[in-house]
Amino acid sequence: MKVLVTGTAGFIGSHVALKLLERGDEIVGLDSLNDYYDVNLKRARLARFIDHPNYTHVHGDLADRALVESVFATHRPQRVINLAAQAGVRYAAENPHIYVDSNVTGFLHILEGCRHHGVEHLVFASTSSVYGADLAMPFSEHQPTEHPLTLYAATKKANEQMAHSYAHLYGIPATGLRFFTVYGPWGRPDMALFLFTKAILADEPIKVFNHGQHKRSFTYVDDIVEGVIRTLGEVPGKNADWDGYAPDPASSGVAPYRIYNIGNEQAVPLMKYIEVLEQCLGRKANKEMLPLQAGDVPDTEADVSELIGAIGYSPKTSVEEGVANFVEWYLSYYPRTSSPLE
Structure with a gap:
């Protein structure tokens, strides 16, 4: 099929595009x-x-309405995977307008393209950050998500609500995927694993927030890609059992719309994550213990039972395997005169 994938120069988007091309x-x-x-x-x-x-390839910004309209009109994609967004939870405190331009206005342009050009299914990236101040874990799609702690999370929550409205008004099947802490080869330099690896190899201290008490559903990128592609083939319909009074946040009785968590069910303590990285690098980290960052949450843990039920799949790659694969890629992409493994 013909698929429009936004964010193909990004971490997850590049992996998704390559996998779709391979099939x-x-x-x-x-x-x-x-x-x-x-x-x-x-x-x-x-x-x-x-x-x-x-x-x-089309070089351009989702916030450019005319450009996005021309992409849909010219290429007529059957399905759309929207992964483009202004990334980074904390960067929003410095540049809030960029987040709204890309993540809200840009997403509106995607929805309008789907509306006017008969797109069969829109799969879009959301985030576990939408759970915000909710401390009930594991996080379930059936929980309300009314209290995001960052503007980034708020824009992703807006995406979910916008997609539902378009699914209801125009019958556009839409599925949102709440990603949990994705890592792996070709990852983003602002993410913890990348920052830790760079610092350890340079004999610099790593910043360990919340004094290392975090726990995360670290999810390997290949597992995410597999889930995205399987979800693309699972077009949602209306939920006939909806009673009209208490709509489930995960689905809808009035629209072809679903929300799924996609993350590793085995949440891993941050200190264990660092320990695995140290083993892969053959070096110990100099840890600078710091308090919890503003807008951050102590733990995330994914309930992916809905995803398993829908597509028969859940992320399984262990952090030992995933971190080793990342380190192998990092050392090949950033070659050093002498390997720390020697």
């Missing part, structure tokens, strides 16, 4: 290559598939 789909990729982090890394991700005969 024979025709991909239209849209990315602005903004400079939030190293543009050369983004270009290197794209270089893995930009010359593929079934790949067409």
Whole structure:
């Protein structure tokens, strides 16, 4: 099928595009290559598939309404995977307008494209950050998510609500995926694993927030990609059992709409995550213990029973395997004169 994938120069988007191309789909990729982090890394991700005969790249910003309209009109995608967004939880405190432009206005343009061009299914990225101040774990899609703690989370919560309204008004099947702490090769330089690895190799201290008391559903990128692609093939319908009075946040009785958690069910303590990284690098980290950051939550733990029921799949890659794969990629992408493993 022909699939529009936004954010194909991004961490998850590049992996998704490559996997879809490998299975024979025709991909239209849209990315602005903004400079939030190293543009050369983004270009290197794209270089893995930009010359593929079934790949067409469009350079541009989701916030550019005319551009997005032209992409839909010209390429007529059957399905859409929206992964483009202004990333980073804390960056929003410094640049809030960028988040609204990309994550809200840009998403509106995607919805309008789906509306006017008969898209069969929209799969879009949400985040576990929408759970915000809710401390009941494991996090379930059936919980309300009314108290996000960051603007980033608020924009993703807005995406979920916008998608539901379009699914209801225009019958656009839409599925949102709440990602839990994704890591792996070709990852983002602002994420903990990347920052830790860089610091340890440079013999610099790593910043360990909340004094290392975090616990996270660390989820390997290949597991995320598999879930995204399986979900793309599972088009939601209306829930006939809805009683009209107490709609389930995870589904809808008036629209073809679903929300799923996608994360590793085995939450891992942050200190264990660091320990695995130390073993893979053959070096000990110098840890600078710091208090909890504003807007951060102590723990995340994913309930993925709904995803298992819908597509028969849940992330399973252990942190030992996933971190080892990341370190192998990092050392090959950033070669050193002498390997820390020697």
